[in-house]
Amino acid sequence: MPPLRRLDVVLDSVKRLQRIGATANLLNLLQKQHPADLAEVLGDLRPLERRSAFETLLGHNSRLAMEALTELDREVGAALLVDRPAEELARLFPVLPSDDAAALIDQLPEELSASVLELMRQKESGEVQHLLEYEDRTAGRIMNPEVFALSEDLTAGEAIQALQGSRDVEMVFYLYVVDERRHLVGVVSLRRLLLVSPETPLKRIMTTELIRARVDTDQEDVAREVADYNLLAIPVVDGENKLAGIITVDDVIDVIKDEATEDILRLAGVSADEHVATSPFEAWRKRLPWLAVNLATAALAALVVQRFEATIDRVVALAAFMTIVASMGGNAATQTLTVIVRGIALGELTWGNTRRALGKETLVGLANGLVFGAAGAGIAWWVVGNPYFGGILALAMVINLIVAAFAATLIPISLRALKVDPALASAVFITTLTDVFGFFAFLGLATFFIRYL
C-alpha cells in the first residue's frame, strides 16, 4: 500500500467526528480545507455522510460549501442541492462566479432551475440566465461574463487605478481594451502596464492583433487555441465583436480533461458522463444500450457462422481457429481506430494528411496480416496437420487485417465529416465488423477449398 495522503487523514477524521457527533470540531476541520480538497473529501464520503457534512458546512460557511460544490462531479453536486427550497438556492448561487453557478443550475430538475432563475432575476443580474441561453459546449456557455475591460481612452496610470478599484474579477492578467461601444480593440498585459510611464495612452501600448473566441465557438476549439498559443485566458466576443466574457486557462483544463474522458469512454462504449462514483443502477442503465447493440451485432456474426455449419460439421477444427482470425482483426482495428480518433481530437489529422493516414494504416494492416498470417498458419499446420488449413487461415487473416485497417480509418473520418463525434465509432461496431468479416473470409475460403481440408 502506498503511504496515506494528507487527504486520506482528513477523510478519516471527518468520518470519526461525524460518528461521535462532534459538530464543532468537524466544522473547524472542514473550514480549514481548500475548496478542491473539500470536494475530494466529500466525493469520498457515502451519500448520507456527504449530505450531512455538506449541510453542516453550508449552515456556517455557505460560500466555502458552494465553492466545494463546483469542484465536485456535477451530478453529485446537484444531488446535494436538489431538495432545498428555490428561495434558499436563489440566495446561495450568487456567491459563485456566474459560469460555475450556471453549470450547477443546469444540472437541477427543470422545474426547480426555472424557479431559481426566476427568483434570481428578480433580485440581481440576469447573467446566469444569460449564460444558459448559449448552446451547450460553446464558448458562451463556459465563459465568465464578469470580464475586466478598460476604455481605449485611458492612460497606463489610469488603467492601474481602475484595476486597483475593481474587486471580485476572476484572475486578472490580460487587460482587454474596448472602445466606447464595448467592441474589443486590443489587449495589454499587466506586466507591460508596469513597465511604461503612467502618462502613456493605452492605445500606444496595446496589442491589436489578439486571438479571440466567439460566443458560439465550440469549447473544444477554444481549448485547442488556448493550448496551442500558450494563453492564460481568451476573450469571448459576440457576433458584433463586442466583449462578452472571458475564458480562463483553468476552465480550459477542465474542457481538455472532459473531452479526453469523453473520447476514452466513448471508444469503449460507455456514456461520456459515467464516473467511478456513478451509482450501479445509473451505470447499468447507461451501459445497457451499448451492450444491446453489441448483442445484435454479435448475433449477426453468429448468423454468419451458422451459414457455414455444414462446413464446420465436416472440419470441426475450423470452429477453434475462426476465433483467432476474428480476435486478431478486432485488436488490429482497435489499434488503428484509437490512433485515428486521438489524432482527430488532437488536431493531428487534418484534411491534408487523411489520404496519407489511410495509406499508412493499409500498409500496416498488410504487413501485420502477412506476419501473423504466416505465424497463425504455422500454428494451424502444426495443430491440425494440414498445410492447406494453415494457408486458408493466413489468407483470411490478411484479408481481415486489411479490412480492419480500412474500416477503422474510414469510419471515424467519415463521422467527422458528418460532424458526428468520431469516438462514437466505438470498438463495439468495429470489432463486430471484423468478427463478421473474419468469420466470413475464413469459413468462406474453407467452404470453397473444402476438398483439401
Added chain:
Amino acid sequence: MPPLRRLDVVLDSVKRLQRIGATANLLNLLQKQHPADLAEVLGDLRPLERRSAFETLLGHNSRLAMEALTELDREVGAALLVDRPAEELARLFPVLPSDDAAALIDQLPEELSASVLELMRQKESGEVQHLLEYEDRTAGRIMNPEVFALSEDLTAGEAIQALQGSRDVEMVFYLYVVDERRHLVGVVSLRRLLLVSPETPLKRIMTTELIRARVDTDQEDVAREVADYNLLAIPVVDGENKLAGIITVDDVIDVIKDEATEDILRLAGVSADEHVATSPFEAWRKRLPWLAVNLATAALAALVVQRFEATIDRVVALAAFMTIVASMGGNAATQTLTVIVRGIALGELTWGNTRRALGKETLVGLANGLVFGAAGAGIAWWVVGNPYFGGILALAMVINLIVAAFAATLIPISLRALKVDPALASAVFITTLTDVFGFFAFLGLATFFIRYL
C-alpha cells in the same frame, strides 16, 4: 467538406511557393506565422518539403524556427536537427527556454546530445544539462529553472522595480519570495503588489502557505495539483526547500494531454508515443508486440475451443453461439476497464472507494448478465428450437459477465498497487480472458448437459 481553415490556405501557399522556388516570398510568409501555427504547417508537409521549409527559416530567423520546433511532435522536431553539426546546435539551443531545449536535446542520438551539451557547458550556463539530470516525467525535468524570485527583505515598491528591470522571465504572475539562502518562504501576486503602498514590506503581504512541487514529484501529480487548485504556475523546490524552478500552466496542459493520449493508446494496445504522423514502418514495429501477445492469447482461447471439439461435433450450433458469449464478455469488460482506468487517472478512484467500485461493477455485471442472458436465450431458443440450449447460453453469459466485471476492476487496481500503469491492462488481455472464460463456460456447460441438446 468543412470550409478551409486559415492554416490550410497557408499550407497550400507554402507548397506552391516551394514548387516554384520563390524563396523570398516563402520566407516572408513563414515569418508572419505564430510558432504554433508554423509547427502545424511544418507537421503537415512531407518530410523533404518540411526540411527545406525549416532550413529556409532557420537561415534567416533561427529563433522563430527553433520555437516552432518545440511545438512540433518531438520525434519530428529532433529529426530536423539530427544531421546538423554539434557546434551549430550548441549555438541554436540557447535561444530557447531551458526546459524546451532540454526536451529536444533529449531526443537526439546519445553521442550528438553529449557533444552539444559539452559545447553548451563551455560557453554558458549548465542549466539545460542540469535539467536532464532529473528523472524523466518528474517536475525537475519539465520545470523552467529561470524563475523570478524576490528577496523577503524587499518592499512592494522595490519588488516592482526589480520586476521592471528583469527580462526574459517566463510569464510572471506569481512572484515567489525567498530568504537569503534561496529557501522558498512565500508568494505574492502581481495584482496584490499594485494594491498596497510602495513601502509595505513583502513579508507583510506575502502568503506563506503555498502549494509547491518537489523536483522528484511525478509530472502527473504536478498536473493534478495545478488543475485542482486552479493555479497558473507551481514553484518547484529541491530536497531542502530551495527554489529550483517553476512549472507554468501551459506546460501542465501539455502533460495532461500527453497523459490522456497515453491512456487512450495503451488501453487499445498501442505505444504511448504513436501519432498519426508516425511512419508506417515505425507504427508497424510498435504495434507488432501487442498483436503478437494477442495471437498467443487468441491461440489459447482456440485451444479451449479445441478441447470441446467432440461436443461441437455433436451440436454444431454451439460454434455460432459461443461467439456471442465471448463478444458480450469482451465488450462488458472493456466498459468496466475503461471506467476504472480513467477513474484512476482522474484521481476519482481512491483507496477509500475501491471496494465500493468493485461492488458496483459486480452488480452491473450481474444485472447485464441476467438481461442479456435472457435475451440471448430467447434468440437461441428461437433459432435452434431447444429451450435447454437457450438456458445454457444464459447461464454462460451471466458467469462470463461477472468474471468480466471482476477481472476488469481488479487487474487495473492491482497494477496500480504494483506501481505499473493501469492502462497497460489493455483490452488485449482483458478480452482474451473473457474469450477463454466465455468459451469454457458455454462449451463446458454444453458438454455437461449434452443429453438435453
